[in-house]
Amino acid sequence: MTLQNNTAQTTDPTEAPSAKRRPKGALLRLISDPLGALGLGLILLTVLVAIAAPLSPYAPSALDPIHRFAGPSDLHLLGTDNLGRDLFTRVLYGARIALSISILSTALALILGLFLGVLAGFAPRWLDNMLLLLLDAAKSVPTVMLALVLVTFTGPSLWAVVIVVILVNSPAYARIARTQTMTLRHADFVDAERALGANAMRIVFVHVLPNIVGPILILAAMDIPIVVGIEAGMSFLGLGVRPPTPSWGSILYDGFSYIRDSAWMVIAGGLPIVITALGFTFLGEALRDTFDPKMAKK
């Protein structure tokens, strides 16, 4: 086997090495792009922080009223908030909330968007038009208005954030999935598969979906900072995560109220939002460049 591989490589040096290293090459290209490396680094940092949160000696909601509004010290790296809770610990736990909400809701938005988009792409004209109308309607409602209306019904909660994100983001995914599906449904290879006896389900799951997830995943990566922003924003407005839970948005909100007493709360709440958002934006841009065939040739 190895012998065969060797001969293949010597006889055809251009083809053989590129064959199996393609995914590795993509990752390498991603890291060699300074933007991609930085983005990946920032995201890894956030993930590590989220995982390492319980290592902190403090509990995120442990009160210590005597040491409230403390500045940074070796005891409290980022100081304490208005109730004497350790801000650094709260930021660490906040990373868990931010990451889990943004990944969960983006994943759900992705699934819903893909489903609606592929459905619209294959559907008869009237159903396609109806779905488009629905998607455009969902897209046209401002995020904050949508959040306000929803929270009026459900009360502020983590799930309210997730649902808002799904409603806000899925139309964009659905749009892309629909256009891609429409070009694919008449692609020669789809016709060929159909002629070889593949039914509709097979064509969708085996042939159409793998062809459209790539671009949508890149879009999703670039959307995650928006989701982090929506979560923080809703928590800031009191529409998202409930108070004892350490969300970056709620830290920022509390800091905003007590900004005359200590600036550290605003910094502790705001900085991680900026870092995570930048990380995902850089990664998304770098992913797009990496998978753009025109860029790949350079």
Next chain:
Amino acid sequence: MSISPILSIRNLSVSYDTANGRLKALRDVDMTIASGEIVGLVGESGCGKSTLMQAILGLMPGQGKIDAGEIIFAGQDLTQLSRKEMTQLLGEKISVVFQDPMTTLNPVLTIGRQMIDIQYRQPIPKAEKRARAVEMLQKVHIPDPESKIDRYPHEFSGGMRQRVAIAMALMAKPDLLIADEPTTALDATLEVATIDLLRELQQEIGCAILFITHHLGVVAELCQRINVMYAGELVETGPVAAMFRTPQHPYTRLLFACDPAQIAEPTRHLPTIGGRLPDLVDLPQGCIFADRCPDAFAPCQKTVPGTWRAGASEHVRCHLAAPSEADQVTT
């Protein structure tokens, strides 16, 4: 041809809904293919070859409709089958190889995944499906199939991709293979290799092949019988050798004369057939070929010709081939 036919098409008429009215794409087509037989289908672009294929496969576009006739495959009428029953048949009993090997394989899946996936009806473990795929690649002469199976289509050349497509089509050992211009997108050497491969596999599997092509040389090389189509009608059917020697229908004669391989003397202009395809929405009253036919005479403009046996051809749709004038034809 005493062997029972695997496919027999009778009086098939197909039309499309267009903005200008119903376009009668196929009219009264009769065709039989015996089991194990290789039959050619030739005709210029737009004559209905592809429509006929789509009708057999039950994969007509939305505006298309079978108006009349039947397509009997192994005893059942394909025009009466439900979508689901048809899907069961496709890839199992009837299989297809398409024209352009560059676009008929899914670019994002390895050929192995596609070949394994297409066997979804077989209740066998995946490893066995993979082994069968490898065996099939071996049969179509893909070197080193064990490692090639995990490659993506873009890593193969056009000729190799077409062989992969042939391997996929013949995986289930179908009774009928429809080859839709499978060599048109390939260069001449690959064309010969592909033809040889098809013949070799046909002998092993014993399937019948309906070979659709523009290339008359390929038909002469590969097929036993030949069907000539013009503007949605089957104008002549007959054994290959006799038909190339003495074509009965004027259109067949002109078509053969246009084949560059038939031209002995170098010329500046290749021969063509004057005129254009008739309007298929508003059909001419008489013979469909009358306007372009050099031999047309009075009845051609007025009445639709019947179908006659003439010379070695089983089926000639021409007034000139009518029994009373049979002597004229043979001169």
